[in-house]
Amino acid sequence: MGHREDLLEGAKRCLLEKGYARTTARDIVAASGTNLASIGYHYGSKEALLNIAFLRVTEEWGDLLTEQPDGAGDDDGAPRSPLDQFRDTWERVIDSYGRTRSVWQLQMEVVSRIDQDPELQKTLAGLQREGRDGLAENMLGIDPEADPEKARVAGLFCQALLAGVMVQWLMDSESAPSAQDLMEGLKTVLDGRVR
Template sequence: MGHREDLLEGAKRCLLEKGYARTTARDIVAASGTNLASIGYHYGSKEALLNLAFLRLTEEWGDVATREAEGEPDIEAAAPLDQFRVAWERVIGSFEQSRAVWQLQMEVVSRIHSDPELQKALVGPQREGRDGLAENMLGIDPETDPERSRVAGLFCQALLAGVMVQWMMDPDSAPSAQDLMDGLKVALEGRPTEGGTAG
């Protein structure tokens, strides 16, 4: 790898070990075996490098969380609710190996209000991420059905943020994939009428 790639890999390691706020340029240099001048030359600033490193980490997490396990049935062939459940089993099942990424995401969200450049860097990838969630969790193709993909992605993204917070705070009571599917069913059924059926 060249210095550019070394810096990016070093920044990713630092983010996972130290978080966004505590990572210094010297930390990145030490982790990458490069020099301070390389950061400015290749990325313009430490912040630009960290922003890109954060985006790469979330992309890699998404690849792991949505990857089909060997021998697992084709998720796209499943009924929508089963597809939803299987997708969430993958996400929740990745919690232990992805804990550092989830912690990092919480930290980055808390920084957005005071860091306009970070917010600007995340806008495009966040929108792309919604399409990816709609496709991976609900089988909706953003190319052929952009509006359904948009609203489904918004729903999945909101749910993902809430699930992350619950698993970070209290894994013992955090939702399982089955809980999420059952909760979705209850929400779709609506409030029971006096006779005990949904209306």
């Protein structure tokens, strides 16, 4: 790897270990084995590097959570129902919590900073729109190309749910919802039993 890639990898490690606000340029240099001048040369500023590193961390986390398991159908080869696909995806999200807690914490920290960083806010807004399609497809089986409006509103729902579940798990994992809880809640809402 060259200095550019080394800096990016070092910045990703620092973000996950220290968070956004506590990561210094010297931390990144130490983690990457590069020098201070490399940050400015390759990325312009520490903040620009951290923003790119944050996006990469988030993309990698999203890829991990939306990977479809081998044999995505039922035992008899039939495709899973949308509710089963929803529950299975949430099981992967929740089961990953122990391994990815630092990513969840980082996301909450970065969201709290967007008012202070208009460039980050602009970048995240674009990625958030892209993320909706991926969530709609992977959590609910909706093809964004075949039905873009349905994917958009389903993606909005999934993003809202993801943020809420993330906060609950960070605050109190003992009482946070399970994948089964989320599926049962969704079924209850769909059945019209909530008044």
